[in-house]
Amino acid sequence: MSAPVLSIRNLTIDYVGATSDFHAVKNVSFDIGRGEFFGLAGESGCGKSTIAFAISRLHRPPALIRSGSQILLDGRDVLTLDDAALKQLRWREVAMVFQSAMNSLNPVLSIERQFYDVLKTHTGMSRVAARARAAELLKLVDIPADRLSAYPHQLSGGMRQRVVIAICLALNPKLLIMDEPTTALDVVVQREILERIHKLRQELGFSVLFITHDLALMVQVSDRIGIMLEGELVEVNDAQAIYRTPQHDYTRKLWASIPRLTGARIAEATP
Amino acid sequence: MTDAMTEPGPILALDNVSKVFHRAGSTVHAARAVSFALHPGRTLALVGESGSGKTTAARLIMREYRPDQGRLLFRGEPIEGSAVRDMRAYRSAVQMVFQDPFSSLNPVHTIRYHLERPMRLHQPSLKGRARDAAIAEVLSRVKLDPALILPKYPHELSGGQRQRISIARALAVNPEVIIADEPTSMLDVSVRLGILNLLNDMKRELKLAVLYITHDIATARYVAEDIMVMYAGQIVEWGETESVLGNPQHPYTRLLLSAVPDPDRRFGDTRFSDELDRIDLIRRQSALEQAEVREVGPRHFIRPMPA
Ligand SMILES: Nc1ncnc2c1ncn2[C@@H]1O[C@H](COP(=O)(O)OP(=O)(O)OP(=O)(O)O)[C@@H](O)[C@H]1O
Ligand SMILES: Nc1ncnc2c1ncn2[C@@H]1O[C@H](COP(=O)(O)OP(=O)(O)OP(=O)(O)O)[C@@H](O)[C@H]1O
Ligand SMILES: [Mg+2]
Ligand SMILES: [Mg+2]
Numbered sequence: 001m002s003a004p005v006l007s008i009r010n011l012t013i014d015y016v017g018a019t020s021d022f023h024a025v026k027n028v029s030f031d032i033g034r035g036e037f038f039g040l041a042g043e044s045g046c047g048k049s050t051i052a053f054a055i056s057r058l059h060r061p062p063a064l065i066r067s068g069s070q071i072l073l074d075g076r077d078v079l080t081l082d083d084a085a086l087k088q089l090r091w092r093e094v095a096m097v098f099q100s101a102m103n104s105l106n107p108v109l110s111i112e113r114q115f116y117d118v119l120k121t122h123t124g125m126s127r128v129a130a131r132a133r134a135a136e137l138l139k140l141v142d143i144p145a146d147r148l149s150a151y152p153h154q155l156s157g158g159m160r161q162r163v164v165i166a167i168c169l170a171l172n173p174k175l176l177i178m179d180e181p182t183t184a185l186d187v188v189v190q191r192e193i194l195e196r197i198h199k200l201r202q203e204l205g206f207s208v209l210f211i212t213h214d215l216a217l218m219v220q221v222s223d224r225i226g227i228m229l230e231g232e233l234v235e236v237n238d239a240q241a242i243y244r245t246p247q248h249d250y251t252r253k254l255w256a257s258i259p260r261l262t263g264a265r266i267a268e269a270t271p
Numbered sequence: 272m273t274d275a276m277t278e279p280g281p282i283l284a285l286d287n288v289s290k291v292f293h294r295a296g297s298t299v300h301a302a303r304a305v306s307f308a309l310h311p312g313r314t315l316a317l318v319g320e321s322g323s324g325k326t327t328a329a330r331l332i333m334r335e336y337r338p339d340q341g342r343l344l345f346r347g348e349p350i351e352g353s354a355v356r357d358m359r360a361y362r363s364a365v366q367m368v369f370q371d372p373f374s375s376l377n378p379v380h381t382i383r384y385h386l387e388r389p390m391r392l393h394q395p396s397l398k399g400r401a402r403d404a405a406i407a408e409v410l411s412r413v414k415l416d417p418a419l420i421l422p423k424y425p426h427e428l429s430g431g432q433r434q435r436i437s438i439a440r441a442l443a444v445n446p447e448v449i450i451a452d453e454p455t456s457m458l459d460v461s462v463r464l465g466i467l468n469l470l471n472d473m474k475r476e477l478k479l480a481v482l483y484i485t486h487d488i489a490t491a492r493y494v495a496e497d498i499m500v501m502y503a504g505q506i507v508e509w510g511e512t513e514s515v516l517g518n519p520q521h522p523y524t525r526l527l528l529s530a531v532p533d534p535d536r537r538f539g540d541t542r543f544s545d546e547l548d549r550i551d552l553i554r555r556q557s558a559l560e561q562a563e564v565r566e567v568g569p570r571h572f573i574r575p576m577p578a
Contacts, residue, residue: 043459044430146297154294158321186321186486191530192550198538213460217532243534257461259489261516261531266464266493 004031005175005207006055006073012066013050013059024050024063026231032175035201037208039218039239041254042228048211052179055209056096057086073175091122095173097181101164105152111138111163112148118170137166140200142192158185165193172204179211194221215254219243227251280347281308282480283332283365283448288341290327290504300504301327303560304341307499307506309448309480314470316483316491316512318527319501325484327504329452332482333367363393366441370453372433376425382436383421386410386443393444409439413469431462438469442477449473452484467494488531492516500524503558510571520567522576523557526550 013025025047032038040048053059055071057078071078073093081089098104105114115134119125125133135145141162152160165181176197182190198221201208212218218225218239225242227235227250235248246252259265290302301324309315317325330336332343334350343350345361353361369375376385386406390397397405407417413435425433434454441449451470455463471494473479485491491498492512499509500523508521519525526549553576561574 043461149295156322186319186323186527187488187530187532188527188550189321190532195538214532215460216534219534220532220536221538239537254460257464259464259467259487259493261489261492261528261533 002034003075004072005034005036006032006071006209007075008051008055009070009072011051011054011069011071013047013054013069014064014066016062016064021064024231025054028228028231028233030226030233030236032207032209033223035205035207037198037201037210037221037223039210039212039222039225040228041211041213041215041218041225043213043254045230046228047231048228049179052096052177052209052211055175055177056090056094057081058090058096091118091168091171091173093173094175094177095168095171096177096179097161097165097168098179101161101181103160105160105163107152109151110148111150111152111155114163115148115167115170118167122171133170134166137169138163140169140196141166142189158189161185162189162193165197169200173206175207175209176201177209177211180213181210182212182217190217215242216258227254281310281344282346284308284344284347285328285331286342286344288331288338288343290324290331290336290339300324300560302331302338303504304562305501305504305506306341307509309482311447311478311480312474313497314474314481314483314495316485316495316498317501318485318488318491318498320503320527321486323501324504325501326452328501329367329450329482329484332365332448332450334362363444364446365448365450366444366446368434368437368441368449368451368454370456372430372437372457373425375437376433378425380424381421382423382425382428385425385436385440386421389440389443406443409442412442412473413439414465415439429462430458431465434458434462434466435469438466438473442473446479448480448482450482450484453486454483455490456485456487463490470494488516488527500527502554505557505561505574507557507561507576508571508573510568514568514571518568518571520571521557521573522549522553524573526553 009029011025011028015022015024028051042048050063054065065079069079078089112131112134116127116130119130119133134148138145138147143159143162161181168176182193197208210218210222219242222239225237225239226233227248229250235251242251246255285305285307288302288305292299292301305328307315317328319325327336331338350361386409387402390402390405410417410420415432415435455466458466467490470481474481483491483495495512498512498515499506500521502523508515508519508524515524519528556576559577561577563575564572565575566572
């Protein structure tokens, strides 16, 4: 097996408080292989976003990554990078679709301009070339090119989210981090976007760290899945094993609280 | 969607409502001849694609948008042009629960403030002890402890707790209709179930009429007796939930159902349903206006997709 794209070792992150520290991520280790689709699931507050931010080095105080932690991207520890190297890292190596990304677009700039800003800053691309590339990227997420001139408020929440995903793909990153990328989308669009990302990563070879609490979706799309509970990674396995033979009580409990489309409205609680 | 002989009349209805937004060069039909009715003690789910007009329907009901065509009926009477007093009655009878429990509460005010304010506004006769008792009562409905929760600020609560407060705030004015626009989509699966159970209890115990807007069809099945599927501003299929989900007749409904996450069907290594292969066609054709309504089963209707 080839070397993993991402290798997280003993990652420990605290939110440092005046009187006490909150241990948000506790000694977490996992790998993501080249081209692998890795899912990270778990309930609100378990530390998923904290990990995602740390990988892109976008964590801010009071978040403190404890010494002994390593985040190796292609063998290089991102925790040791200087500002210049970090600038290279973001967008080109790691791109991140944030949890509330649909609200992260700049409201006073057209969609075209927001693509242009990223493409120009990182590749020096001309306006005309950026426009063509932006149209191509929008097509990936099923938005017609004539929406390039639109402003964020003129698009529905789902469309805004797709625009952000398209911007993230602009520089062909090695690792795409998607933190609840489709929470605000309807299932058809969600399905299309994820099918496309699923195919694109096979064609282009990037890896995906996919964060969600939709376990059913995660099983459909991921190769492997990690389940987090209160800062700890309690179970990591192939997606099918997480679904069919969950080992941890917590994983079983998660399955039991999901309404079903067919049969009983709620899955029978596993004994 | 009712049988007039056996059920109470609707409390709120949209009658052929249309709403168009104009954008530079293009026109968006956010509501096209939309008709539906909300009944006491029943939940009607509104599902559909992102941008199909679900929130627009909610905003029309909340009077944030005015219909370009058609009418809103409240207890059978048109809302437009009704007296100020009736308008006030409407505003307290119809309450909204928003998707985002984080931004719908004001960070500088305590939970007590959030609950007292609507009561002052809509039930000015309630004062002192009586008001405190009423607040305790709505909090117990949403299963929160008044003593613990009232002095807190929104940031001190979890997402599920905040959404319970939003629901308590809506209940604080004794509404008859609750419009819930994606009330659980930002919450955890386990918390989500609690909120859905709460909506179900309220509906039963308080005889509320609920419009439940969602893109999670499995949750719609969990709370709603009736369902409608919207596409491009048009309701393309509607009827009793079990009938629509068990025997979907409109291609868009089938597309929607085949896209619902299902751990038994992995991406990539299987072909899915015909519908997923025909996405573009279904989208294009379903977006066309269709005046014809066809009954495809008992109280189950579609607007057939033009060939
Ligand atoms: N700035 C902060 N200061 C203190 N604690 C924080 C801060 N940011 C996050 N936390 C805490 O750290 C924990 C992990 O938060 P994180 O955002 O990583 O959770 P998550 O798994 O992404 O949850 P969600 O599913 O709700 O997005 C939570 O308990 C949260 O309250
Ligand atoms: N104030 C407005 N001005 C212009 N267009 C608008 C406005 N409000 C909504 N629209 C457009 O009307 C259509 C319906 O939007 P709406 O917000 O009702 O969709 P939705 O079904 O709630 O979508 P989502 O699932 O993404 O929340 C979209 O194309 C949207 O861009
Ligand atoms: Mg998060
Ligand atoms: Mg909406």
